[in-house]
Amino acid sequence: MHILHLDSAITGDASVSRQLTADIVARLKDANPGATVTYRDLNEGVPAIDTDWFVGVRVGTENPTPEQKAHLDASNAYLKEVQDADVLVIGLPIYNFTLTAQLKNWLDQIARAGVSFRYTAEGPEGLLTGKRAYIAYAAAGTPIGSEIDFASDYIRHMLGFLGITDVTFVPADGLAMDREAGMARARAALEKIAA
Incomplete structure (x- = not known):
């Protein structure tokens, strides 16, 4: 088993989502002693897509500029990292009712027609199949699945669009409002991982 561990919280050691992703990875490694991990802290910076990215990555060009080549290499x-992973563990801290800009940038980087998904006569088809994802959802005041949660359905949809349909939230x-109750919900979800 190879695990891709992604964090994106801006709060450093105080981050609940970082604590939860670490706990998820630890449980997976306990259940799969030979598991390997690739770690990426998206808070260190993920370039937003722009015109140079579009030309260098989506359109392609025979003579890319250095900037366009850098965009292609990064994407x-x-x-x-996703293609090589069997399991994704993604920290999803909620800021202003949605996911972090860094996590959105990462999703934009990996959502590539003909590479991670394709269009067919029956509609889009995800190409990153056979993977599981665990999402560490942490929010001060946005209940998961509520009408003000604009993150959990979005990330489930995006992963599914790319072919990753086995998604579990922690x-x-x-x-x-009640930190102890919120953490208790997370602990209960953690107990089900690799059980």
């Missing part, structure tokens, strides 16, 4: 690196929500 390929993000995508290869939610620690309502932390600002």
